[in-house]
Amino acid sequence: MFTGIVTDIGIIRSVEKRGDTRFVIGCAYDTSKIATGASIACSGCCLTVTDKGRDATGDWFAVDASAETLSLTTAQHWRAGMRLNLERALRVGDELGGHIVSGHVDGTVQVVSATPEGDSLRLVFEMPEALARFVAPKGSVTLDGASLTVNEVDGLQFGVNIIPHTQEHTTLGALTPETAVNLEIDVLARYVARLDEARAGRRET
Numbered sequence: 001m002f003t004g005i006v007t008d009i010g011i012i013r014s015v016e017k018r019g020d021t022r023f024v025i026g027c028a029y030d031t032s033k034i035a036t037g038a039s040i041a042c043s044g045c046c047l048t049v050t051d052k053g054r055d056a057t058g059d060w061f062a063v064d065a066s067a068e069t070l071s072l073t074t075a076q077h078w079r080a081g082m083r084l085n086l087e088r089a090l091r092v093g094d095e096l097g098g099h100i101v102s103g104h105v106d107g108t109v110q111v112v113s114a115t116p117e118g119d120s121l122r123l124v125f126e127m128p129e130a131l132a133r134f135v136a137p138k139g140s141v142t143l144d145g146a147s148l149t150v151n152e153v154d155g156l157q158f159g160v161n162i163i164p165h166t167q168e169h170t171t172l173g174a175l176t177p178e179t180a181v182n183l184e185i186d187v188l189a190r191y192v193a194r195l196d197e198a199r200a201g202r203r204e205t
Contacts, residue, residue, distance in 0.1 A: 001090045002041045002101040004140075004147025006170045008086040010042070012078055013060060020064040022050075023078060027086060031059040034088070039103065041087040043171070044145035044182035045073050046103025073105045073182050074144075083171050085145040099140040099147050105182040107131055109143070111175050112157060121162040121173060127183065132156055134185040142184035146170050 008028045016022040025042065031052040034040075038049045040061065047063035054060070070076040078084070109125040116122070125143070127135060135141060135158050139150050148160045167173025175181065 002046070002087050002103055002145075003090055004087070004099055004101045004142045004145065006085040006087055006146050009169070009171060010084045010086045012080050012082045012084065014080055015078060020066050021070060021075070022062055022064050023047075023075075024060055024062045025084060025086075026058055026060045029059055029061075029086070029088070031061050034061065039089045041085075041089075041101070041103045041145045043074065043084045044101075044103065044105050044142055044184055045069060045075055072107065074108055074180050077180070083174075085170050085172075087145055099142075100187055101142050101145075101147065101184060102187060103145075104184065106134075106185050107183055108180045109183045111177050111179045111181070113177055114175055117161065119164050121167055122159060123162060123172070123175060124157055124159045125181070125183075126157050129156060131183065131185060134189040136189065139189060140186045142182075142186075144171060144181045146172055 010025040010027040013024040013026050031054060034049060034052060036049055036052065039046050040049060040063070042063065047065060049061045050064055051062040052060065065075045107128050109127045112124040112126050114121060114123050135150055135153055137150055137152050141148055141150055146166065151159045151161060162172050
């Protein structure tokens with residue numbers, strides 16, 4: 001589990017396509033303190049550390065992404081040199097500064113517009129119709145691993161504000177129109193929708 005609070009921006013060092021796709025990611029983490037098999041959220045995707053190390057350019061870790069992960073997320077477009085939002089898994093006793101995030105991406109959304117608004121950046125996204133019922137004003141979403149509050153929803157579009165701190169410490173400040181990002185809906189919204197479906201089914205019977 002994660003909180004959606006990005007703690008580092010990693011750089012993809014290499015991409016190797018084999019049975020699965022192997023990504024080697026440079027980071028500021030002390031990888032000697034990260035166990036092989038640990039989970040790290042990489043731009044919202046929960047991936048397992050399969051290797052790690054430190055060399056002249058710094059610490060790095062490797063993860064493998066399956067064909068399913070590639071098909072459902074922006075990982076299919078990841079290339080060497082790209083930046084990724086990173087978050088290590090939540091530990092018991094850690095502060096829950098964002099919201100409960102599983103690292104299981106529900107789909108991708110596309111940037112419609114990126115407009116300065118005061119010191120903040122106003123981002124509007126378009127989402128798949130199948131996910132629209134899970135996104136509500138003042139609710140939470142996770143975009144490329146960052147926990148954000150939805151400002152408004154208009155049909156299949158929703159908007160968020162990216163404050164200067166978030167712009168500086170995540171990749172979201174560099175987003176431009178037509179860019180795709182990973183979306184994870186709020187787990188509470190998922191269960192509320194499921195309860196509504198169950199109630200509707202009982203009424204029909």
